[in-house]
Every structure is written in C-alpha cells, then in structure tokens.
Amino acid sequence: MPSCPRCHQQVDAQAIACPFCHTELKAHGHPGITLHRAIQEGYLCDTCTYHADDTCNFPQRPFAKECTLYLNVNRVSNSKPYKPTFNTTLQGWLQRNATWIVLGLLIAVSLFLAISGR
Numbered sequence: 001m002p003s004c005p006r007c008h009q010q011v012d013a014q015a016i017a018c019p020f021c022h023t024e025l026k027a028h029g030h031p032g033i034t035l036h037r038a039i040q041e042g043y044l045c046d047t048c049t050y051h052a053d054d055t056c057n058f059p060q061r062p063f064a065k066e067c068t069l070y071l072n073v074n075r076v077s078n079s080k081p082y083k084p085t086f087n088t089t090l091q092g093w094l095q096r097n098a099t100w101i102v103l104g105l106l107i108a109v110s111l112f113l114a115i116s117g118r
C-alpha cells in the first residue's frame with residue numbers, strides 16, 4: 001500500500017486525495033493518472049529517466065516538483081537503456097530554443113536589410 005508523500009500515512013492506491021491531509025495524489029482528480037511529487041528540497045527531474053536521456057520537453061523541466069510522466073531512472077535499469085537518436089535530440093533542442101532561434105533570425109534579417117539598403 002503506498003503512503004502519502006506529505007503526511008506519510010498509508011493510503012489506498014486508487015485514492016485521489018489523501019484522506020488524512022487532503023493532499024492531491026492523482027493528477028487533476030483523474031484516478032488513473034499518478035501525480036508524482038518531489039520530496040522536500042529536490043526536484044523530480046534529478047532522478048527522472050526522461051531528464052537523463054534528454055527526451056523531456058516539458059517546460060517545468062528541470063525544476064519539476066510535480067509531474068505525471070516521471071519515471072525513476074533506477075527503475076528501468078534492467079531494461080535496455082534508451083539512446084536518443086540524433087533526430088530526437090535535435091528536435092528537443094529546437095523545441096527548447098525556438099524563441100532564441102526566431103530572435104536570431106529576425107536580427108540576422110534586420111542586419112542584412114540594413115546593410116543591403118545602403
């Protein structure tokens with residue numbers, strides 16, 4: 001039987017909220033989705049498989065305190081480690097840096113127009 005991350009009382013695995021301290025245990029009240037929570041000072045991403053293999057593109061990464069997709073990196077150690085392909089890595093990098101890429105392109109176009117206009 002799992003325990004509540006806040007008050008550490010034993011709670012039913014299907015409980016949406018802790019019956020003792022009322023901490024929400026399932027994401028947005030959905031019984032089928034577990035909402036993982038960081039313990040005290042740490043962040044979930046520090047021990048998450050998707051942070052370790054650089055495939056997560058959630059905006060709260062790497063400072064997620066709550067996450068529904070969290071997967072402990074130690075739990076998948078017996079399976080074959082996931083190696084992201086070049087395309088996956090590039091796609092993630094482009095998504096995370098889209099704002100800077102667009103800004104850089106705008107500056108480059110502005111400079112080009114300023115130089116070629118003379």
Ligand code: SF4
Nearest residue numbers: 044045048051056067
């Ligand atoms: S899936 Fe969640 S916990 Fe894992 S790296 Fe992404 S934001 Fe962090």
Ligand SMILES: [Zn+2]
Nearest residue numbers: 004007018021
């Ligand atoms: Zn509780």
